[in-house]
Amino acid sequence: MWALKNFLLAVLLFSSYVLVAQRPTVEDFTMSGDTYLTEEECFRLTEEIDYSSGSIWYKTPISLLEPFSIRLSIMVGCQDAVGADGMVFAMTPRANRVGFRGEGIGFSGLVPSVGIEIDTWLNEHLNDPVEDHIAIMVNGRVGHWNDLAGPVVLPNIEDCNRHGFYVNWNPASQTLSVQIDGNQVIAASFDLVNKIFGGNPYVFWGVTAATGRYNNIHEVCFDRLSFSDPESKSRQNGSNYVESTPLKNVQGSQGKK
Ligand SMILES: [Ca+2]
Numbered sequence: 036m037w038a039l040k041n042f043l044l045a046v047l048l049f050s051s052y053v054l055v056a057q058r059p060t061v062e063d064f065t066m067s068g069d070t071y072l073t074e075e076e077c078f079r080l081t082e083e084i085d086y087s088s089g090s091i092w093y094k095t096p097i098s099l100l101e102p103f104s105i106r107l108s109i110m111v112g113c114q115d116a117v118g119a120d121g122m123v124f125a126m127t128p129r130a131n132r133v134g135f136r137g138e139g140i141g142f143s144g145l146v147p148s149v150g151i152e153i154d155t156w157l158n159e160h161l162n163d164p165v166e167d168h169i170a171i172m173v174n175g176r177v178g179h180w181n182d183l184a185g186p187v188v189l190p191n192i193e194d195c196n197r198h199g200f201y202v203n204w205n206p207a208s209q210t211l212s213v214q215i216d217g218n219q220v221i222a223a224s225f226d227l228v229n230k231i232f233g234g235n236p237y238v239f240w241g242v243t244a245a246t247g248r249y250n251n252i253h254e255v256c257f258d259r260l261s262f263s264d265p266e267s268k269s270r271q272n273g274s275n276y277v278e279s280t281p282l283k284n285v286q287g288s289q290g291k292k
């Protein structure tokens with residue numbers, strides 16, 4: 036009996052260690068382009084400046100054989116009519132690579148890849164809807180001819196507010212789904228590992244943003260990250276997500292401002 040208790044205690048301690056090890060801080064991300072860390076513990080990817088781009092990448096790859104849930108807050112700018120271009124949540128097997136800015140939103144040309152695009156600028160030649168929209172895209176193709184899902188039209192998202200942006204992956208059903216402000220807005224079921232990544236389940240994830248002839252502020256903050264099964268974790272210990280450490284505590288180590 037004691038042996039069992041000690042074993043369970045050891046499992047619990049080890050689990051705690053693993054969870055703590057996953058606790059994200061600013062040190063866990065690589066910043067590129069025009070990105071800097073704000074005083075509000077968020078990453079500012081672009082300012083209201085034309086032809087700007089920025090990205091952040093989580094330094095450790097994740098496995099698409101395991102479930103994950105990544106909860107972000109995003110701010111896609113304060114300019115509706117003249118705001119551009121948007122943001123992309125991207126997954127790709129090689130670290131710190133981004134695509135073209137402007138209408139490419141740091142995603143176009145990135146191969147192989149999967150991207151969840153939030154596009155705020157109408158590019159007719161890319162078959163963009165007039166409205167702000169979201170789409171799940173592959174291999175850096177930002178024209179809406181090969182989307183895994185979408186484009187789905189969104190209410191104006193360039194409203195100067197932060198919006199909850201949750202990305203969930205269920206490997207059992209191979210479903211990638213996205214919630215914005217608590218509502219599921221898009222989902223795709225597809226064999227990403229074999230049909231996109233050539234059998235390699237390990238990918239880096241990040242967020243890119245870009246401006247072009249028009250611009251907007253683009254910003255991302257982290258609520259919670261979980262790279263293990265949220266449902267089984269919540270049944271076991273009631274704590275299904277890893278809370279992020281306030282990024283402000285380590286500000287200045289990488290920020291340029
Ligand atoms: Ca566009």
Ligand SMILES: [Ca+2]
Pocket residue numbers: 115116155166167191192193
């Ligand atoms: Ca808009």
